[in-house]
Amino acid sequence: MDRTPSDSGPARLADPDLDFEPRPDAAGSAPSGGQRAVEPFLATSQPAGVSISAEAEPVFGAGTLGGNLGPGRFADRVLAGLSSGAGAFLVLLIGLVTLFLVIRALPAITADQSNFLTARSWDVGGDSPDFGVLPLLWVTVLVSLLAMAFAVPVAIGIALFISHYAPAQVARPVAYVIDLLAAIPSIIYGVWGIAVLAPKIQPLADLLSRHAGWFPLFADENVKGGTIFTGGVVLAVMILPIVTAIGRDVFERTPRANIEAAWALGATHWEVIRTAVLPYGRAGLVSGAMLGLGRALGETIAITLILSKVSNTGPFSYSIFNGGETFASKIANNASEFNSPAQTGAYIAAGLVLFVLTFAVNAAARWVVNRRKEFA
Amino acid sequence: MTSATTVHPLAAAPGTGWRKTKDRIATTVIYGCFLLALVPLVWLLWTVVSRGLSAITRDGWFTGSQRGITYRDPGGGVLHAVVGTLEQVALCTLISVPIALLVAIYLVEYGRGPLARATTFMVDILTGIPSIVAALFIYAVFVTTFSGQRAGWLVSLALVMLMIPVVVRTTEEMLRLVPDELREASYALGVPKWKTIVKVVLPTAMSGIMTGVVLGVARVAGETAPLLVLVGYSPNDNNNLFSGPQGSLPGMIKDQFGNLGSTTILRGGHKVSVHYAADRMWGAALTLILLVMVLNLIARLIASRSKMSS
Numbered sequence: 001m002d003r004t005p006s007d008s009g010p011a012r013l014a015d016p017d018l019d020f021e022p023r024p025d026a027a028g029s030a031p032s033g034g035q036r037a038v039e040p041f042l043a044t045s046q047p048a049g050v051s052i053s054a055e056a057e058p059v060f061g062a063g064t065l066g067g068n069l070g071p072g073r074f075a076d077r078v079l080a081g082l083s084s085g086a087g088a089f090l091v092l093l094i095g096l097v098t099l100f101l102v103i104r105a106l107p108a109i110t111a112d113q114s115n116f117l118t119a120r121s122w123d124v125g126g127d128s129p130d131f132g133v134l135p136l137l138w139v140t141v142l143v144s145l146l147a148m149a150f151a152v153p154v155a156i157g158i159a160l161f162i163s164h165y166a167p168a169q170v171a172r173p174v175a176y177v178i179d180l181l182a183a184i185p186s187i188i189y190g191v192w193g194i195a196v197l198a199p200k201i202q203p204l205a206d207l208l209s210r211h212a213g214w215f216p217l218f219a220d221e222n223v224k225g226g227t228i229f230t231g232g233v234v235l236a237v238m239i240l241p242i243v244t245a246i247g248r249d250v251f252e253r254t255p256r257a258n259i260e261a262a263w264a265l266g267a268t269h270w271e272v273i274r275t276a277v278l279p280y281g282r283a284g285l286v287s288g289a290m291l292g293l294g295r296a297l298g299e300t301i302a303i304t305l306i307l308s309k310v311s312n313t314g315p316f317s318y319s320i321f322n323g324g325e326t327f328a329s330k331i332a333n334n335a336s337e338f339n340s341p342a343q344t345g346a347y348i349a350a351g352l353v354l355f356v357l358t359f360a361v362n363a364a365a366r367w368v369v370n371r372r373k374e375f376a
Numbered sequence: 377m378t379s380a381t382t383v384h385p386l387a388a389a390p391g392t393g394w395r396k397t398k399d400r401i402a403t404t405v406i407y408g409c410f411l412l413a414l415v416p417l418v419w420l421l422w423t424v425v426s427r428g429l430s431a432i433t434r435d436g437w438f439t440g441s442q443r444g445i446t447y448r449d450p451g452g453g454v455l456h457a458v459v460g461t462l463e464q465v466a467l468c469t470l471i472s473v474p475i476a477l478l479v480a481i482y483l484v485e486y487g488r489g490p491l492a493r494a495t496t497f498m499v500d501i502l503t504g505i506p507s508i509v510a511a512l513f514i515y516a517v518f519v520t521t522f523s524g525q526r527a528g529w530l531v532s533l534a535l536v537m538l539m540i541p542v543v544v545r546t547t548e549e550m551l552r553l554v555p556d557e558l559r560e561a562s563y564a565l566g567v568p569k570w571k572t573i574v575k576v577v578l579p580t581a582m583s584g585i586m587t588g589v590v591l592g593v594a595r596v597a598g599e600t601a602p603l604l605v606l607v608g609y610s611p612n613d614n615n616n617l618f619s620g621p622q623g624s625l626p627g628m629i630k631d632q633f634g635n636l637g638s639t640t641i642l643r644g645g646h647k648v649s650v651h652y653a654a655d656r657m658w659g660a661a662l663t664l665i666l667l668v669m670v671l672n673l674i675a676r677l678i679a680s681r682s683k684m685s686s
């Protein structure tokens with residue numbers, strides 16, 4: 001943004017101008033219109049063209065350009081400078097995010113009495129802070145993976161439905177309806193999830209923990225409603241649209257020839273999907289699922305409202321029928337108590353870990369997509 | 377089938393028993409997936425509408441605030457929350473749209489080389505940045521470092537980080553759809569590049585850009601995480617973005633959710649327990665959904681109209 005037109009402006013402009021604009025000699029001799037404007041703009045053009053097509057002048061407002069080299073060139077530099085400045089600003093912004101989070105988190109992490117990554121306590125108020133993010137990491141990852149496990153198969157089904165099963169008139173409204181899910185604010189998912197959905201799926205949770213409770217994931221922890229399981233179901237609904245959208249996109253791009261070859265071999269509809277469509281869309285699906293995972297990892301308010309807080313003093317629980325806190329919900333739950341820099345620093349440190357986590361997942365997802373694009 | 381060990385499964389005749397059955401199962405499952413996704417959507421919308429309708433149709437809902445109203449009191453309105461949300465979103469839009477447009481113009485019209493690649497990557501990263509991290513960043517800069525006070529405008533700044541990628545993505549897509557012939561015709565007329573972009577490319581893509589902006593607004597209007605970190609919730613009217621706690625629709629839902637409780641009143645000689653706070657919570661949720669849905673509808677309308685004209 002603060003780029004002045006003089007630094008690198010002319011050098012940047014030289015290329016596109018040569019790429020797109022008629023060479024001076026060509027423009028001068030060809031009767032191509034708007035010549036009065038071209039003439040001063042292109043220094044070497046001849047006055048020959050002026051009279052030929054004066055009526056073409058007003059088309060793009062070329063006549064208002066003025067009669068000297070100055071304004072057009074200057075404005076060109078301004079726009080080029082501003083827009084590349086805006087691009088640079090975004091790059092800078094992500095750099096600043098990392099920088100500020102690290103600067104604010106480091107003092108808290110160094111003052112931490114126990115290992116920041118592996119400790120289970122969270123005591124950040126006093127003079128000797130003692131905290132770690134292990135439980136937060138566990139709950140965040142577990143609830144997000146659970147959401148993925150629920151959402152991805154359904155999303156693949158819907159994407160196939162829209163791209164290869166539903167007739168064209170049906171497919172569009174269906175896609176719109178799925179997109180509506182993304183338009184609902186997450187706080188409403190949270191309220192609905194804990195107040196309406198949780199009591200309805202509790203019997204299922206009870207059933208599982210009664211009959212499969214020996215398995216650590218399904219152990220009964222005496223938490224009703226506000227469990228990781230409920231959170232996973234709600235998150236699954238929330239990430240469904242993005243996974244579906246990307247799946248739909250890749251399935252629709254399956255080459256016609258592959259599909260018709262499968263039909264010609266006598267495949268049934270499902271066999272066409274399995275042999276032609278799914279293999280082609282695999283990379284896209286992986287990245288769609290990972291983008292969904294990125295969303296789920298960072299989801300704040302829905303999870304904050306749903307999960308019950310539990311104490312971390314007992315034996316470590318692996319169960320999905322337990323409560324807990326994610327990185328985001330820990331920060332949100334305590335946002336009103338950001339008093340001292342040390343205390344705030346601990347939460348910013350948690351935020352930093354979340355940032356790194358989502359950054360890695362999203363970057364990996366983009367990497368898969370871009371690699372695919374290259375040979376598609 | 378039994379003897380066809382060397383034959384590809386597809387080479388067997390279609391419609392033989394098991395293959396046909398498998399095909400039917402797959403079709404059923406795929407239709408089932410779609411129906412399954414409808415369940416939460418319909419359920420959620422039905423819940424919000426049926427429970428929130430009584431609150432928002434009451435007198436004074438759109439004209440009053442929550443001043444002095446506890447879970448024991450009926451009534452109160454959302455004006456303070458609607459004003460807060462609209463102000464925060466308006467400031468965010470005002471900042472985001474110019475930056476996002478410039479970034480999109482840069483990526484489509486100028487972008488080459490390492491800076492363009494870095495910018496594209498950063499837009500992707502911004503798309504995935506959790507809202508709570510954006511909020512923490514703004515907090516770390518403006519409150520911790522510059523010792524500012526929590527206020528509505530900080531929320532706007534955090535929302536800017538969430539809105540920019542949405543607008544950049546749609547605008548970029550729209551600008552790429554503008555045919556190169558149009559640009560070349562303009563250059564051939566001697567129109568300089570900046571004027572070609574401003575007078576030819578942007579107007580051609582305008583409806584698509586508007587769609588992106590409206591979708592961006594709809595996305596940030598329901599964001600709650602930055603509100604928790606960056607501004608206190610106030611049940612009173614506060615039209616000042618730059619100081620003091622401010623109400624907002626998501627903030628109001630959170631506030632009512634935190635103060636749920638029933639109170640007993642006498643109605644027709646019987647004691648009945650009523651849930652005023654819950655009613656208001658669903659009412660605020662319905663108001664927020666209506667706001668977001670209307671914005672989405674506007675975006676769709678602009679998009680479909682532009683498709684017809686092109």
